[in-house]
Amino acid sequence: MRTEKDRAAVRDDSLRWRPRPTLHGRDYTSEEVWEQERERIWFGDWVCIGRSEEVAAPGDYLVRDLAGESIFVVRNREGLLRCFYNVCSHRGTKFLDDDARGNVRKAFRCPYHAWTFDLDGRLIGTPNVREDELFDRADYPLSPIAIGEYAGFLFVNLSPEPRPLMEALTDGAESITAFERYRMEELRIGHRLVYEVEANWKIVVENYNECLHCPTVHPELVQVVPLFRFGEVWDERTRDDGNRMVEGATSFTMTGRSELPKFPDLDPEDYGMYYGTYEFPNLMLNLHPDCVMYYLAFPRGPRHTTVVSEYLFRPEVIGGPDFKPQPVIEFWDLISRQDWEVCARAQTGVGSRAFTTGVFPRQDRFLFWFNEEYRLAMGRPPVG
Ligand code: FES
Ligand SMILES: [Fe+2]
Structure with a gap:
């Protein structure tokens, strides 16, 4: 530091x-x-990916390619920001297109086998997978990513133990927090x-x-x-x-x-x-x-x-x-x-x-x- x-x-x-x-x-x-x-x-640390106005309403989402990892931000029903890897938990398919933005009412649907995920990344739909297979959907959510906001900018952190966003922003010889x-x-x-x-x-x-x-x-x-x-x-x-x-x-x-x-x-x-x-x-x-x-x-x-x-x-x-x-x-x-x-x-x-x-x-x-x-x-x- x-x-x-x-x-x-x-x-x-x-x-x-x-x-x-x-x-x-x-x-x-x-x-x-x-x-x-x-x-x-x-x-490994916080990186800016855009503006929160791009995901202003519940269900709004934005896909970004961050150094070769496809990730997306979505605003959930409660108005909170969520961020996930754009990777289906069934067999890994990238389910949203590069740089896509839009709105989903309730869920994201993978184009491969139509599994669906809610705005909090929970697996909620697995067509044709039978109930008696002892398959627990709760075990297969999307992989989450830390997300924060400052001055309308969205910052994400892909590390498993992210430090506080403000600590990263005020680190360094200059900072956007001066304005x-x-x-x-x-x-x-x-x-x-x-x-x-x-x-x-x-x-x-x-x-x-x-x-x-x-x-x-x-x-x-x-x-x-x-x-x-x-x-x-x-x-x-x-x-x-x-x-x-x-x-x-x-x-x-x-x-x-x-x-x-x-x-x-x-x-x-x-x-x-x-x-x-x-x-x-x-x-x-x-x-x-x-x-x-x-x-x-x-x-x-x-x-x-x-x-x-x-x-x-x-x-x-x-x-x-x-x-x-x-x-x-x-x-x-x-x-x-x-x-x-x-x-x-x-x-x-x-x-x-x-x-x-x-x-x-x-x-x-x-x-x-x-x-x-x-x-x-x-x-x-x-x-x-
Ligand atoms: S890989 Fe996504 S539903 Fe099968
Ligand atoms: Fe220049």
């Missing part, structure tokens, strides 16, 4: 920084590392983009956490956030890792303006700020005065990541006359595509036999701390 001292070390970064090595090339390419990551990171004033639990998805990125998920995360690439890769972005011109992601004079937008900008768009109504009751300075924060392992959150956009990374193997990019707005704004989100979406979509292109280039390069490790200068220190967090999760010693 990250301590206060570690946190201070990330902040106290002025002159004492010395260059550190990046992860090894094989960490981005090898199947063996990927298998370890699946167990230790994706199945309660944005009342994210009230926000709703107004737009969704899905990107297929030809890069390891850690390259996507590392790219998110540095801005050394901003002047070259994002000429439009550095117009809106001047600090990014200098390759920095963190303005030491503002709190919560905020970055001030250019004078007069009140929205994260090409022009710095939008017609979207601003979020109510933020702190006065928030209306000119951009905040970005990362929650290990796969949630990258961007807060703006009128919109919240996050990336959710879903790795498909060592060389491919599906990135879901969702845009949150006030519910009363979505569908109303002022709902003109296009400038925000277009601006982020441009930045995203620029990023994915360089991520794919980076992936190709780190797979070369010429590459062992690279180097992190000071502006890359957040990547180093991400790597330290990664090493900790992987059971490797820290580089320090």
